[in-house]
Amino acid sequence: PVPILFIIPDPEVTFSFPWAVPPNKIDLFGSWSMMAFLLILTI
Template sequence: MLVLAALFVAVSLVASRLFAPNHPTPEKLEPYECGIEPETDARDRYSIRFYLVAMLFVIFDVETVFMFPWAVIMDELALFGLIEMIVFLFILVVGYVYAWRKGALEWV
């Protein structure tokens, strides 16, 4: 049965390649930007600082993901849960200070 499924997929791909219309035009080769002609090359490189900001966003977004459930069951966790969250937030603040001192948050 698995061989039959693989054969069906292979035949479908080959048939699609053989019988599909192929009319390349310059418009089809351009990147799509909401119907507007692109002003610059679509393959321009972004500054690495955008990735650093994105990573910091992900880190602090994960903080939020952990804090909302903690806030919901805070009464059940009592003092242990409070101490655990304080340690977690302390580690995040240390990471934030480290990123700040390394210059990851400064834009030139």
């Protein structure tokens, strides 16, 4: 169980990168990728 705690934040940082971009600069793909990632993360 402990290694999982180190593996999960790695892709989380990768997929949360679009949040570093101003909202008016994010295209449709960026918005959907954030929503898909949050959905997978909450399941």
